[in-house]
Amino acid sequence: MTIKAGPFYFSESHEWISKKADNIFYMGISDFAQSELGDVVYITLPEAGKIYQKGEKIGEIESVKSVSEIYAPVSLKILSINSNLNDSSELINTDPHGSGYIAMVEPLNSSDVLDLMDKNTYESFVSSNHA
Amino acid sequence: MHNFHYFPTSESDIKRLYSILNIKSKKELFQKIIGDIPLIDANNLKMLSGGIDELSLFSYFYDVALSLPDKNKFSIFAGGGVYNHFVPAVIDSLISRSEFYTPYTPYQPEVSQGTLFALFEFQSMMAEILGMDVVNASMYDGAESLAEAILMSLRLYLNANSDYSPRQGQQVQNNYSSDEINPHSNHLILVSEGVNPNYLSVVKSFVNNIKAKIKIVKLNKKTGQTNLNDLKLKLSAGVSTVVIQQPNYFGIIEDLEELEEVIHGFNPMPFFVVSGAEPFSFGVINPPGYHNADIFAGEGNSFGNYMNFGGPLLGIFGAKSEYIRQMPGRIVGKTKDAKNKDAYTFILATREQHIRRGAATSNICTNNSLNAVRAAIYLSLCSKLGFKELSLLNLKLAHILHEKLLKTGLFEEWFSGDFFNEFTLRIKNKKVSAVQFINGMADRGILAGIQIAEDGILVSATESNSTCDIERYAENAKDIIKTAV
Amino acid sequence: MGNFPGISGLFFDEDLLIRQSSKGVYGISIPDCGLKDFELKKTSADYINKKFARKNDPGLPEVSEPTVVRHFIRLSSWNMCVDSTFYPLGSCTMKYNPKINELISSLGNIKGLHPLTPIHLVQPALKIIYDFNLILCELTGLDEFSFSPQAGAAGEFTGLKVIKKYFDIRGEKRHIILIPDSAHGTNPASSALTGFTPVEIKTGANGYIEAKDIERHLSKDVAAIMITNPNTLGIFESDIKKISEIIHKNGSLVYMDGANFNAFIGNVKVLDMDIDLIQLNLHKTFSTPHGGGGPGSGAVGVRGFLKDYLPIPYVSFNEGIYNISEDKKYTIGRIAPFLCNFGVLLKAYAYLLSLGKDNIASVSEIAILNANYVKKRLGKILDGADPFEDRLCMHECVFTDKAIEDHGISTIEFAKLLIDYGFHPPTVYFPKNIHGAIMIEPTETESIKTINEFLKAICKIRFKTKKSAALKSPRKTKVKRVNEVLANKYPVFKY
Structure with missing residues (x-):
């Protein structure tokens, strides 16, 4: 089954991934995740070119009084990072599914993406786990 | 029976509290909480006499003081x-303000601006004196500060040289003992023989938990400066840190310029940590920051503090600003309040134990803030x-x-x-x-x-x-x- | 605000001293050391190689003595402190700091004592350290205290190093420290610093660690449990003896974090809980002032079999002479450059002498009564917010944000609102296992009247405060709500 460009797929650790073009995906953290974190003040981004296994820590997001880890939603290679975040970490709060993306990535096996939750499933996952 | 003068609660208040709680006696209170663990009867304590009244207490300690060397004659x-530096009367007078010495750590910035502001001035003045970018709000003493500096330099070295956690500025997991996270287990820390031997002992206590070894760089027997040839000889791959004390334990002024060239000239580059116990020297000699020191970690007790028989002292910790996220301890930052007025608060708290717990840059919580405020007052008085x-x-x-x-x-x-x-x-x-x-x-x-x-x-x-x-x-x-x- | 001590007066503005500078001015009287004119005229180049000479003077302010005095007096007025108001910061034991102790520790010959003065001249100082050890041993039941650690976290580090060395000497490789989820962050941080792996254990529904839950965490890798008792929920660890037994059976040790020793002092010996070692925070239970962040002192006490592992140097007594000794067989080494934070220890010692055996037991008794009074009254005001309603607490109590949140107010707003009533807020958002935690420690030096005023303020916040007002709080402080996001996003750490 092929993956269409556009829809968002979510991990249980609240990252999303979405196809842009062949072998090019965006990834970021969900709107729910950013709302739990509060104002993001600092972000540690992954390294371009590097490969991470599913579930591996790829970076960190800090608010004033908390630190959250960012995990690879699927096994992937980082193509490029969103360096805008270094100066404008607030993009994660204001536009988590758009200009506040974390990185452009290439899944090692793109069908892994289909194992993640689609939008509706993720929304019910969030409401049942974080009532 | 009257109450003890530190307790505002009268006998009848206590009775009232018991009755509100529906408890008959102290015995019942404790029994309900601690179960079968026995209650002791304090009246049977042998090492403690009956309470001593204030007048007698003072006279007891006055006699103690009299039998010690006379501060004004010795x-x-x-x-x-x-x-033993002179402490102007202003410092004791200001520090005796309850507003300075009786609050806790300024967790609520809106009601702690006095301490935060003073610590901000302390950080600023110390940064000026040391020529370092950023100085934190204090450590315990020079020895502990140096030990923490070495741990920090190791984290930085790992960041810079390990494939494992290459991302710039990222927190390195703090479990130094695990091979898993510390693939280079042959790290060497070179410490000049000119470092205070007590500092070295404390450093060893910190470093012997981790997989790094300390090697001593000898002094030049004639000049008392760190022996440059011995340093060159001992520099090798895996040397994460070189520690030099300025002026050194024997009072000798080290040639930081020459040392820095050798240390930072080596590849892979070790971190250059300068220690020191007498920051007054930096009024006359070049401070560590002028010689590209990565970290300064030393003692600041000379500034407005008493010797106190060895404690409390005042640990100073400074670094280059690019390393600020690996620093231990509290840092005060300047910001704005809701009305856009200048305000101060602790910053980068995500480095610290209360947030990052086991992965924090240090375990330090309480530091020596009051000593730092003393230093701030002192340096203000001194002025340029x-x-x-x-x-x-x-x-x-x-x-x-x-x-x-x-x-x-x-x-x-x-x-x-x-x-x-x-x-x-x-x-x-x-x-x-x-x-x-x-x-x-x-x-x-x-x-x-x-x-x-x-x-x-x-x-x-x-x-x-x-x-x-x-x-x-x-x-x-x-x-x-x-x-x- | 009626009878509340809320500040309504005048705050002085004050700028950084560096911005008040006048060129050439300074505020210190330089001692006349009797230098001759020709010596006065010399420069550093007459003494040291000019390549060492500093060319640019550090950018310190240029201000006079009265300017400095006014500056710092103004700053001081922007602080809340335990001498000015109720300061119920949980797990910090903000009790009254007796003034006589300050006077004693400021006696010239005491504060002016150099740590390397020959010991025959410092016998009375050494005696104080020695005697203080004996009193702490008797109060806790333990066998020896080290005064090397400069604060609580340093005490934890010291204790954990003792544990590490103990197993090293026995040839056992144990790397895990079990730590309850309610523990202070220093516990896991100190464990990591010592090379241990902290493993979290969950607090049971009743607010304490259940012995039966310990079993599954046990293995030959467990070096110790690090257990705060009473814990940061103010709850006594009811299973402590059983836990100690299980832990000991596993060949592991029991470290008690004694930050909350104010709940036991004079009434309970911690040895009766079968613990092996503890750190006591002299700046909490023993009344020494916290200084707006320190200095402190974190004395570490151990049972006999761990005495030889304690740090050096220590004070010994032999044939009528007090000595500074370093002869401990398995010592973990030096933790501090000199003996101890003597200036702090002295105040703690004076405090114990003042109390004496006739008053010492009242400390924990009244502290517990006060905390339970708050718990009971507040349990009604903050309906449903007491997670341990049926239990008595010890020296402090903790509430969730349930009641205030129902009213639309968050814990942080609650804290800031209390400030406007003239109270220092409790500890908030800690421990982490309590939602929106509010942790209150009313020590034995607070009156019922003060506590009632505090409760009344909470009542007003709970029932009368509008969300819009909460967002704007505090309104009466020198600065209004501090922008911490800005502070952290664009750090400015010097002038």
Whole structure:
């Protein structure tokens, strides 16, 4: 089954991934995740070119009084990072599914993406786990 | 029966509390909480007498104080990490404000602006003096500060040289003992022999939990400076850190410029950590920041604090700003309040134990803030010119003393290097050991120095010592050493 | 605000001293050391190689003595402190700091004592350290205290190093420290610093660690449990003896974090809980002031079999002479450059002498009564917010944000609102296992009247405060709500 460009797929650790073009995906953290974190003040981004296994820590997001880890939603290679975040970490709060993306990535096996939750499933996952 | 004067609760208040809680007695209260763990009867304590009234208590400690060397008559020429500097009356007067000494750590910035503002000024003034980008709000003392600096340099070194966690500025997991996260298990920390031996001991206590070894870089036997050739010889891949003390334990001024070139010239580049116990020296000599030190970690007690029999002291920790996220301890930052007025608060708390817990950059929580505020008041009083003048005065007095003692013919120079306010001497008369000399002088009201060898002493002079005191030192030394048989 | 001590007066503005500078001015009287004119005229180049000489003076302010005094007096007025108001910061034991102790520790000969003065001249100082050890041993039941650690976290580090060395000497490789989820962050941080792996254990529904839950965490890798008792929920660890037994059976040790010793002092010996070692925070239970962040002192006490592992140097007593000794067979080494934070220890010692055996037991008794009074009254005001309603607490109590959140107010707003009533807020958002935690420690030096005023303020916040007002709080402080996001996003750490 092929993956269409556009829809968002979510991990249980609240990252999303979405196809842009062949072998090019965006990834970021969900709107729910950013709302739990509060104002993001600092972000540690992954390294371009590097490969991470599913579930591996790829970076960190800090608010004033908390630190959250960012995990690879699927096994992937980082193509490029969103360096805008270094100066404008607030993009994660204001536009988590758009200009506040974390990185452009290439899944090692793109069908892994289909194992993640689609939008509706993720929304019910969030409401049942974080009532 | 009356209440003890620190308790606002009367006997009847206590009864009322018990009845509100529906509990009959202390016994029942504790029994309900701690179960079968026995209650002790404090009246049976043997090591504690009955309560002592305030007048008697004061008179007891007044007698204790009287039987100690008289602060105003005892001439102190001992340093070794703690220096006897003059403390202006303003400091005790201001610090005795309850608003400074009775709050907790400023967790609620809106009601702690006084402490935060003062710490911000402390950080700023210390950064100026050290020439470092950023100084934190204090550590315990020079030794602990240095130990933390070494751990920080190791994290930075791992960041820079390991494939494992290459991302710039990222927190490295703090479990130094695990091979898993520390693939380079052969790290070496080079420490100059000129580092205070007590600091070195503390550093060892911190470092022996981790997979890194300490190697000592020898001093040049003649000058007392760190031996450049020995340093070059010992620099190797895996050396994460080189530690130099400025001025060093023996009072000698190190050539930081030359050392830095060698240290930072080595590939892979080690981190250059400068320690120090007498920051007054930086009024006269170039501070570590001017020589590209990555971290400064040392003692700041000389600024407005008393010697307190060795504690509390004032740990200073400074670094280059690019390393700020790996620093230990509290840092105060300037920001705005809701009305856009300047305000201060702790920043980058995500480094710290209360947030990052096991992965924090340090375990430090309580630090020595009040000592730092004392230093801030002191440095403000000194101001630009006073600081320089006092620093120069220290330099001069130590050299006057040095010259005077050499002139007696009883001592010879141990090291020939330039020094600031502390130096080493050898007692020529073999019949008088350093300990005998120091004890003999102490009985004459002079703390003549610290023993560094069977026949070697470490002597310092500060602005608390007048030329009269120096004269008295020389006269008594003659007496003791010449009359020895 | 009626009878509340809320500040309504005048705040002085004050700028950084560096911005008040006048060129050439300074505020210190430089001692006349008797230098001759020719010596006065010399420069550093006459003494040291000019390549060492500093060319640019550090950018310190240029201000006079009265300017400095006014500056810092103004700053001081922007602080809340325990001498000015109720300061119920949980797990910090903000009790009254007796003034006589300050006076004693400021006696010239005491504060002016150099740590390397020959010991025959410092016998009375050494005696104080020695005697203080004996009193702490008797109060806790333990066998020896080390005063090397400079604060609580340093005490934890010291204790954990003792544990590490103990197993090293026995040839056992144990790397895990079990730590309850309610523990202070220093516990896991100190464990990591010592090379241990902290493993979290969950607090049971009743607010304490259940012995039966310990079993599954046990293995030959467990070096110790690090258990705060009473814990940061103010709850006594009811299973402590059983836990100690299980832990000991596993060949592991029991470290008690004694930050909350104010709940036991004079009434309970911690040894009766079968613990092996503890750190006591002299700046909490023993009344020494916290200084706006320190200095403190974190004395570490151990049972006999661990005495030889304690740090050096320590004070010994032999044939009538007090000595500074370093002869401990398995010592973990040096933790601090000198003996101890003597200036702090002295105040703690004076405090114990003042109390004496006739008053010492009242400390924990009244502290517990006060905390339970708050718990009971507040349990009604903050309906449903007491997670341990049926239990008595010890020296402090903790509430969730349930009641205030129902009213639309968050814990942080609650804290800031209390400030406007003239109270320092409790500890908030800690421990982490309590939602929106509010942790209150009313020590034995607070009156019922003060506590009632505090409760009344909470009542007003709970029932009368509008969300809009909460967002604007605090309104009466020198600065209004501090922008912490800005502070952290664009750090400015010096002038």
